[in-house]
Amino acid sequence: MAEAGLAADKVDGGVRSIARAVDVLRLFDVDHPRRTLREIVALTDLPKTTAVRVLATLDALGLIVDLRDSSYSLGAGFLRWVDLAGSLWEVGADTRRVMTRLVDTCGETVNVYIRRDLSRVSIAQVEGTATVRSVVKTGVPYPLETGAAGKILLGGASESVLRQLHERRPDLDLDSLCREVLGIRQAGYAVTHGERELGASAVAAPILSADGRVLAALSIGGPTSRFTADRVVRYVDAVTESAAEIGSIGLGSVEAFL
Amino acid sequence: MAEAGLAADKVDGGVRSIARAVDVLRLFDVDHPRRTLREIVALTDLPKTTAVRVLATLDALGLIVDLRDSSYSLGAGFLRWVDLAGSLWEVGADTRRVMTRLVDTCGETVNVYIRRDLSRVSIAQVEGTATVRSVVKTGVPYPLETGAAGKILLGGASESVLRQLHERRPDLDLDSLCREVLGIRQAGYAVTHGERELGASAVAAPILSADGRVLAALSIGGPTSRFTADRVVRYVDAVTESAAEIGSIGLGSVEAFL
Structure with a gap:
């Protein structure tokens, strides 16, 4: 990966x-x-x-x-x-409970991603139940411009983030990326197949602060073969509902950094 | 500190x-x-x-x-x-249970120290119950030549470690340190008052591998005011017994590094 x-x-x-x-x-x-x-x-x-x-x-x-x-x-x-990083960056127990319930519903791995400059990083993960499952790692930066969680986070980023991304990756079609991000922002969720990695799909929704900022992205990820159209419809409902719930609970002490 | x-x-x-x-x-x-x-x-x-x-x-x-x-x-x-460091270096659950029992017995903070070159590092700690208590930190190197746990670990170190220590601290009286370490090794425990820090006392005993190597030191630490002679006698019994028990259980996966 x-x-x-x-x-x-x-x-x-x-x-x-x-x-x-x-x-x-x-x-x-x-x-x-x-x-x-x-x-x-x-x-x-x-x-x-x-x-x-x-x-x-x-x-x-x-x-x-x-x-x-x-x-x-x-x-x-x-x-x-170990103790400090865990206590600073781990999400609260209530958030983790919502994540676990989402895994119970859909069987796939659930992550909370935050934006770190031009990357996204999972700060919390509950693993899926199947043997073949998504294996992103917590604390590891992944590209912001690919994958459902990345697009959700871009929807909350300033224009200057998009410009910097374009400087780093001049091959990106900035106009089309902006349009896509805007569309996703209006829809309130993102679905991607094989963007970051062939065979990996994800459904994600924004976790918002009380004043409407995008704090993080909640995502369900797994093999594309299991992300069939009818399941994706259910996952979109489940992930947007769970993300809203986490938003109203609050992410815990980590919010101070977001 | x-x-x-x-x-x-x-x-x-x-x-x-x-x-x-x-x-x-x-x-x-x-x-x-x-x-x-x-x-x-x-x-x-x-x-x-x-x-x-x-x-x-x-x-x-x-x-x-x-x-x-x-x-x-x-x-x-x-x-x-976080997960890796925890899983590599944390002691097993059985060891932690023995440590917790020791805290219950004596009320003072219990640590497992290992030697890292010319330092000692606590890899596991169960905090004491009193408000005024020992506050060494896990993962932080402390001097090997001072304190009960340091002396225990020196008892298991090669002569070259003692020589290197002397190179780093030429003010150390090497002969007297060697005699002290040998005596502690024969006794099977160490008691120190105010060596590393004025007002801090400790009682420690070696955790041995099956083939008799000193893997680590188990120590009880706290304010000197509470380490009265009659208590120290009980602490020595408790810490040597617990160290022997941990030795027979094994420290867990961390032993691979010791």
Whole structure:
């Protein structure tokens, strides 16, 4: 699954080493608790000597643990941020209950996405019940311009966000994207098939603040083969209803950042 | 409470920017979810322009969120590591039950410390019941050469660790430290008062692997005023018993790193 590019590509020379370190750390997640040096070199495109130096630095800082067999894992130093990140960014228990009920209704994975600059990031996820299911990761930036949740978030973004997006991706047809986003905004929901990834479909609706701002997008995602027309109709009803419910409850402490 | 120094002091120029970024991130924890630019500058000793650049870089990477009022918090990007760090480094549920029972017995805060190079880090904590209590943080490196848990961990470390410690702190009386550590190792427990911090006492015992290696130290910590002689006797019994029990259960998946 394509993330929104390597961090080191995005920033200038003076801060490149920070971005490189973050690129290395981003290789580790629940599905990849260990990485070999070979993988790290291949996935970051760093020269081997640079990768080794970055790993040694992160090891000294407690953020990486060298398993002494040319493989690495995440260090205990992360524990200091675990509770804080969870408490800052996790949605409230009531929101999670609404999400769980939505999963019970439709069987597919449900996410709450927020916009971070030109990306979207899931801050909460309840996994679907089927074996084949959507596997986006929380905390990971995905493109804003593709997928139902991205379009919903664009509907709440300023024009300058659309312009910046166009600067980054001059191949985008800005006029047509604007029209689409406006249409979605008026409809109050978005349905996409295979936009971000072939075979992946999603239905999303905006979570609004009391004063009508788009705080987040609630989305149902899963394999296109299961997103048949009759089901999509039901999903649209379910997701818009749940998003409205979350909007009236409030997202929890995370709203302070949105 | 003194941590084991700022990260940026420990590494050479080429990787200094990574260490600076980590120094900034380390200012955020459950007790400090927000930091002003002024605090960040004061606590890291970075020039203001450097601090602003590091913060902007971390913001672009999703690890810091700029709250637009000259204050900052931890970014949603950390969510990707929350589950992994928790699952890698958290001790098993059985261990946590033993720790909770120990807190119920003695009322003081209980920690499991591991050695990370020349530091000790708590990977699990159950807080005591009193208002005045020990406030070490999980995931944060503390000096290895002070405190009961540090002495226990030194008892399991190789001579080269003691030598490196002496290189870093030439003021340490290595002979006397070696004798003390050997004595503690034979006794099977350590008691310290005010070593790491005036007014803080601790009682600790080793958690051993099946083949007798020191994996971790289990410690009871709290204000010296409550660590009276008669209580310490009971705490020593309780902590050695609990440490033995955890050793026979096993620490959980974290043992793979120890």
